[in-house]
Amino acid sequence: MTQKTLGDRLISIIVGTLGSLVPSGLTSAVNNAVDFAYVRVMGLPFIVLGYRQSGKTTLLEWLKRDTSYLADFDPDPTAAGGDPVGVFNAQVDGELMRLKPRRDVGGEYAMWETDWIDLFRETRPRGIIFMLDHRNLYQHKDALNFVMQMIDEEPAARQNLKMVLILVNKVDLWGADQTLDDLLDDLRNETRRLKSQAERVGYRYHIAATSVLNGTGVGEAMGLFFNAIRPKPRKA
Ligand SMILES: Nc1nc2c(ncn2[C@@H]2O[C@H](COP(=O)(O)OP(=O)(O)OP(=O)(O)O)[C@@H](O)[C@H]2O)c(=O)[nH]1
Numbered sequence: 001m002t003q004k005t006l007g008d009r010l011i012s013i014i015v016g017t018l019g020s021l022v023p024s025g026l027t028s029a030v031n032n033a034v035d036f037a038y039v040r041v042m043g044l045p046f047i048v049l050g051y052r053q054s055g056k057t058t059l060l061e062w063l064k065r066d067t068s069y070l071a072d073f074d075p076d077p078t079a080a081g082g083d084p085v086g087v088f089n090a091q092v093d094g095e096l097m098r099l100k101p102r103r104d105v106g107g108e109y110a111m112w113e114t115d116w117i118d119l120f121r122e123t124r125p126r127g128i129i130f131m132l133d134h135r136n137l138y139q140h141k142d143a144l145n146f147v148m149q150m151i152d153e154e155p156a157a158r159q160n161l162k163m164v165l166i167l168v169n170k171v172d173l174w175g176a177d178q179t180l181d182d183l184l185d186d187l188r189n190e191t192r193r194l195k196s197q198a199e200r201v202g203y204r205y206h207i208a209a210t211s212v213l214n215g216t217g218v219g220e221a222m223g224l225f226f227n228a229i230r231p232k233p234r235k236a
């Protein structure tokens with residue numbers, strides 16, 4: 001269910017009114033400035049998806065905490081329906097950003113058609129983080145294909161989508177025996193599909209190896225992702 005908040009309505013009224021008063025070139029500058037101000041106040045909408053036990057809850061905790069050390073964090077599997085996550089401020093790439101992931105959803109098959117699609121529609125995210133690890137290859141492929149199909153089939157929900165970030169997580173467990181390219185070799189059909197969808201739909205994608213448990217690669221990946229999806233103030 002999509003519900004327009006008072007903020008959304010006010011902004012549509014402001015943009016609508018300005019739109020009729022100013023020339024069209026200026027309207028896009030105004031839209032951009034409104035987008036920028038809106039996200040600064042309301043938070044940057046993004047979602048975290050991925051098959052079960054890939055590290056989604058741990059990543060959200062990593063973002064919420066000041067410290068990136070999470071060895072003492074031992075979450076339960078996220079149950080059906082997911083857990084609400086309020087808007088919070090996080091230090092990303094040396095800057096304070098206001099983030100709005102809305103819900104932490106679980107990764108069981110039964111949750112994809114329900115929780116994942118609901119979250120995608122409700123959030124209209126500017127970015128999607130998709131997590132996988134070195135185990136359960138077939139399930140990760142299925143999950144990634146499901147997400148790409150969802151993007152294809154939900155034009156309204158994907159309208160703000162700027163980036164899909166794939167995190168091949170738990171590098172602390174597989175990094176000694178395998179490279180990221182080795183792992184991606186098994187996912188070549190999916191990465192090919194991602195590349196062509198990104199070009200067609202108009203979003204960027206990036207693939208990174210991380211360990212959200214010990215912090216390897218997470219700061220860099222988050223910096224790249226949130227910088228890519230946030231609206232930028234337009235220089236005059
Ligand atoms: N070694 C290692 N373990 C990790 C890493 N990230 C998460 N884990 C562990 O993997 C397990 C699952 O992590 P969660 O964050 O609960 O994964 P999830 O994707 O939220 O799982 P569901 O809610 O069941 O879908 C936990 O025991 C974590 O401690 C990592 O980078 N390295």
Ligand SMILES: [Mg+2]
Pocket residue numbers: 056057058075076077078104105106
């Ligand atoms: Mg979870």
